[in-house]
Amino acid sequence: xxxxxxxLPIEFDHVTLTAGGVTIxxxxxxxxxxxxxxxxxxxxxSGKSTLLRVAMGLLxxxxxxxxxxxxxxxxxxxxxIVFQRPAMLRRSAAANIRFALRAAGIPxxxxxxxxxxxxxLVGLAxxxxxxxxxxxxxxQQRLALARALARDPAVLFLDEPTASLDPVATKGVEDIxxxxxxxxxxxxxxxxxxxxxxxxAGDVVMxxxxxxxxxxxxxxxxxxxxxGEARAFLAGELLI
Amino acid sequence: MTQDVTALQLVxxxxxxxxxxxxxxxxxxxxxxxxxxxxxIPLGAWIALTKFPGRQGVxxxxxxxxxxxxxxxxxxxxxxxxxxGPLGAFGLLFTPGAMIVAQTVLVxxxxxxxxxxxxxxxxxxxxxxxxAMNLGPLGRVAALIWDARFSLVxxxxxxxxxxxxxxxxxxxVGGNIEGFTRTMTTAIALETSKGDLPLAVGLGLVLIAIVxxxxxxxxxxxxxxxxxxx
Ligand SMILES: Nc1ncnc2c1ncn2[C@@H]1O[C@H](COP(=O)(O)OP(=O)(O)OP(=O)(O)O)[C@@H](O)[C@H]1O
Ligand SMILES: [Mg+2]
Numbered sequence: 225x226x227x228x229x230x231x232l233p234i235e236f237d238h239v240t241l242t243a244g245g246v247t248i249x250x251x252x253x254x255x256x257x258x259x260x261x262x263x264x265x266x267x268x269x270s271g272k273s274t275l276l277r278v279a280m281g282l283l284x285x286x287x288x289x290x291x292x293x294x295x296x297x298x299x300x301x302x303x304x305i306v307f308q309r310p311a312m313l314r315r316s317a318a319a320n321i322r323f324a325l326r327a328a329g330i331p332x333x334x335x336x337x338x339x340x341x342x343x344x345l346v347g348l349a350x351x352x353x354x355x356x357x358x359x360x361x362x363x364q365q366r367l368a369l370a371r372a373l374a375r376d377p378a379v380l381f382l383d384e385p386t387a388s389l390d391p392v393a394t395k396g397v398e399d400i401x402x403x404x405x406x407x408x409x410x411x412x413x414x415x416x417x418x419x420x421x422x423x424x425a426g427d428v429v430m431x432x433x434x435x436x437x438x439x440x441x442x443x444x445x446x447x448x449x450x451x452g453e454a455r456a457f458l459a460g461e462l463l464i
Numbered sequence: 465m466t467q468d469v470t471a472l473q474l475v476x477x478x479x480x481x482x483x484x485x486x487x488x489x490x491x492x493x494x495x496x497x498x499x500x501x502x503x504x505i506p507l508g509a510w511i512a513l514t515k516f517p518g519r520q521g522v523x524x525x526x527x528x529x530x531x532x533x534x535x536x537x538x539x540x541x542x543x544x545x546x547x548x549g550p551l552g553a554f555g556l557l558f559t560p561g562a563m564i565v566a567q568t569v570l571v572x573x574x575x576x577x578x579x580x581x582x583x584x585x586x587x588x589x590x591x592x593x594x595x596a597m598n599l600g601p602l603g604r605v606a607a608l609i610w611d612a613r614f615s616l617v618x619x620x621x622x623x624x625x626x627x628x629x630x631x632x633x634x635x636x637v638g639g640n641i642e643g644f645t646r647t648m649t650t651a652i653a654l655e656t657s658k659g660d661l662p663l664a665v666g667l668g669l670v671l672i673a674i675v676x677x678x679x680x681x682x683x684x685x686x687x688x689x690x691x692x693x694x
Contacts, residue, residue, distance in 0.1 A: 282595055300598050311593045314611040314693050323607070327597040355694025375597070 230293040231302050231378045232410055233257045234279055238288035241274060241434075248274045250434040251288070256379075260426020261401065261411035263442070265418070267463050270431040272414035273308055276381045279412060280305045301328075304377035308384050308414075310368030312356035317348055317367050320356045324374035342370040347396055361388040369397065373404070380404060382413040386420060398424060418458065422446055430454050432463060475666045481643075482663075486670055489647040492560055492634065493627035496567030497575075500623055504572045505616060508579030509605045512587055526580065529573035534566075538636030541566040545637065558639040563647070566633040571623040578619035582612045614686045614693070621682050628675055 234256040241249040249271050256262055256279065264272045277283045278290060281300050292298040313320050321339045330338065343349045346366040351359060356367060365388055372380060382401070386394040401424055405411050415421055421428060425442035430453070438445065438454040449455045457463055475482070511522060543549050545557040545565070556562040586608050594604050609616070631649035638645035640654060648671045655664040 277592075280596060282592065300596060303596075305596050307592055307596075311589050312694070313590070313593075313607070316693070324597060327599050327603065355692065357694035 231298065232293060234379070235291045235294075236278070236288070237290070239278060239285040239290055240287040241278060241283060242286045248434050249278065249285075252434075252436060253288075254429065254436060254439070256410065256412055258408065258410055260442075261405050261413055261424050262427050262429060263421045263425035264412070264414040264429050264431060265416070265421055265457070266431035266437075267457065271434040272431055273383050274434075275431065276305065276383050276412065276414060279303075279379075280381055302375075302378040303381065304372035304375040304379075305381040306365070306368045306372045306383060306385050308387070310364060310371075312359070312364055312367065315356060316353050317356050317359065317363075318343065318352040320367060320371055321374050324371040328375040330374070330376070338374065342374055345373070345400060346370045347393070362390060362393050365389060366393065366397065369400065373400075377409060379410045379412065382411065384414055384416060386415070386417065394420070418446075430457065432457075475670055482666065482670075484643065485646055485648055485651055485667065486674070488560060488645070489628065489649070489671075490674070492563045492647060493567060493624060495564045496571055496627050497620055497624045499564065499568045500571035500575045501620055503568075504575030504619075504623075505579045505609060506605070507572075508576040508581075509583045509609060511576075511580045512584035512608075513601070513604060523577075523580065526573055526577045530577050532570055532573065534570060534630040534632030535636065537570050538566055538633035541569060541633065541637050557637060558641060558645060560638070560645060562637040563634040563645060566637045567627045567630070570630060570633055571627050574626055575619050575623045578622060579612075579616055582615045582619065583608050586612050611693075614689050617682050617686055621679055624678060625675060628671065 236252045236254040239249055239252040240247065252275065264275060266272055274283065278285060280303055281290075281292075281298065282305075289296060292303075313323055315323065318339050321342050322335050325335050325338055326332075339352075340349070343352050346369055348359075348363060348366055348370065351363065356364065359367060365385060369382075369385060372382075385401070386397050389397060398420065401411055401413070405424075411424075413424070422442065425445075427440060428442050428445040429439045430437050430445075430451075432453050438449060438451045440450070445454070446458065449458055453463060511519065511526070541562065542557065544551045545554070545562050546552055547557075554561075556565065587604075590608065590611075594607060599607065629649065631653050634645070634647060635650045635653065638647070638650065640646050640650040646654075648667045652664045652667050652671075655661070655667070
């Protein structure tokens, strides 16, 4: 039951996902390879969260296929995700992390130390014993990040991880993302914050209505977008 | 009014016969609730987390069974436990054991139906997170039951209230034998029909006091727990 030596690359091969007669993802072909963070951008409802769920293995494509390190149906032992709206277990902040450590099969002897380190990392050591559901939205989002990191993942999916954070906390989380990425953990992140995308992205994937409209190295994407949709989106225009 | 005074005196005097009746009642109802919890909570959790054909029908049936008429349950258990019945060999009829069986049958659907609802609501909330943590079925059920524990106490209370209050089932399978299977509710029924109203009223007061005390205790525990766990 060990994870394959490599979760990467994650390959989408003409992945289409329909639900309730709606096409949410449309013929996505995409390779997520080791390296700097891949950032997903696109308007509301363009399919970013859905793409992350498929990449995590929580949703199966209706058509097409997805592979992790060349294999199909790889359980998410070495993948972790922070959802757009994370659910907090009805336990203390520290107990939420311990739960994730236990689920990941981390030896019990390490739980106390790792829990302390992770809470420290996301700046929540002072609320360790507080009920997680009583934490503020931003604190919950940071706790969800710590809980995801508790799994010691090879790939980390982040769905708008700074959406409800204040500027200081945002900087803190961006620093964590950079540090995580430097430890060779692949980060795949959806964001609406174009400044954040510029600061963190190695490459950018832009989605619109479930399709990839443009993908490229971050620098060239932001400086010289190739498609009308990308130019309009970066200029802050409404996409229809 | 004078009747009430004598009833109160009876209760306060700590009459040993009355005490034995109260003790038997608690023993039967609490045992039934414990057994019903052992069956009903896992059953409710299983229905909450499993997709199978006819699931909706099972849920409707379970909810309907919450209102089982005690006398009918008593009759069914009587038939099962009577000498010629399929479980007659155990010789349980007209013992406290038979009363526990009958109340367990009565209470299990209540606990299972309420647990199913509670655990399913929590599962909808936790599904993504628990799936992302690659938790197996047992781990999921354990996490859900643990995190739903304060709400599940309410289900147990509903079951206890039902068991402690019912008379129809236990009077049939227990026989209301003095000093052996006489509980508060069966004694109240008997004493009222005999015209010994002070004893009936005294027992009624004790029964209500116990139900209130158990609920207050559980409510306090729940509040304290929720403050800690959120
Ligand atoms: N289970 C479902 N059934 C039907 N439609 C769905 C389902 N899940 C998602 N959708 C639809 O798919 C589209 C893409 O949703 P998704 O959450 O992936 O968008 P997003 O890019 O993450 O948007 P946002 O920026 O608002 O977070 C939306 O229009 C949504 O309504
Ligand atoms: Mg989204």
